[in-house]
Amino acid sequence: MAYPSQLGFQDAASPLMEELLHFHDHALMIIFLISTFVLYIIVAMVTTKLTNSFILDSQEVEIIWTVLPAVILIMIALPSLRILYIMDEINDPHLTVKAVGHQWYWSYEYTDYEDLGFDSYMIPTQDLTPGQFRLIETDHRMVIPVESPIRVLVSAEDVLHSWAVPSLGVKMDAVPGRLNQVAFVASRPGVFYGQCSEICGANHSFMPIVVEAVPLVHFETWSSLMLEDA
Template sequence: MAHPSQLGFQDAASPVMEELLHFHDHTLMIVLLISIFILYIIMAMVSTKLTNKYILDSQEIEIVWTILPSTILILIALPSLRLLYLMDEVNDPHLTIKAMGHQWYWSYEYTDYEDLTFDSYMIPTQDLSPGQFRLLETDHRMVVPMESPIRVLVSAEDVLHAWTVPALGVKMDAVPGRLNQTAFLASRPGVFYGQCSEICGANHSFMPITVEAVPLKHFESWSSLMLEDA
């Protein structure tokens, strides 16, 4: 999860998030090089080194400032399109979960199981146990097996919501009357926190998302207990 004075993104917990971090660093380096180059040009012009009319009216300069931006856009666009394709692709999921947004909580339905459904509410501050996080902990976590492709069907019961877990590189709008889908693969065990990322009303900031990735045998034990309780 995020921590005070943090710079950058949360640690990646999925292959897609790792790719997003690499693309961010790649783009940030390009932006840094452009900023340094522009700053140098400005300083050189202030010092009158680049104000000669033969430089300002040069055909070579016009060629450079046409080709260089095009090259930069290609260097950004190609990895961006590749990443968009990876994020949109859902390949043979091992488990499908339907996440439904409500005002203001989430409900989950494991569609591969019969009667495995539950609501997930934020734990009030006064009820938190030591070590739990304010505004992020829920009474029921969405438990998934690690290293397994998970498909999440996202919709809403009332107004627009957004199902978002930054460490997994997942953000999908929950639209009433529409079923969107996204996918992720948790590459390591852990508890990953998210929040609704769409301004959905008065308690928008009080509908967190908690995803717990566990080994497969632990997930099977958890699902058996949940089915017995149901």
């Protein structure tokens, strides 16, 4: 969960988000070094008139300015491609949940169970209880077991939506008539918040996502209670 005046990303709650944070720090350091070097050259040329023939007309400098950007691009592309392939891997998920976007709420279907499904609406501000967060709490949370591979099938009923939970490193477009999928593993128990990340209409900002990761024993108890109430 983000907090006021926070700088940077939320704490990672999945191995995928940890990889994304490492890649962000890696790319940011490269950008910082490039910016520092370019700033140094500009300052040197302005203050010391570093405009001799070696700088302006030198084959060695041209080779450096051609090879160096290529090396930098490779240093960024290789870890980026690695993470892309990791995000696409879905190996033997323990649980499959179908998330369907509507105007303006989410509905969830646990496809491994016959009658386990529910709609998830944002709790109005006047109905919040102490400790709940405004505009991002829902009446029904998507509950999942911790440390288990989860596959989420994402679709929409009316317009484009996007199912996104930043701390889990998950963001997938919900397209009407199309079934997209994304996988993740919650590495620790907790409640993780997200929102629709596609401008889907007047109430776009009022269809939050709440994922609660609990131990397997608690998940089985929750699923049994939900099936009894169905």
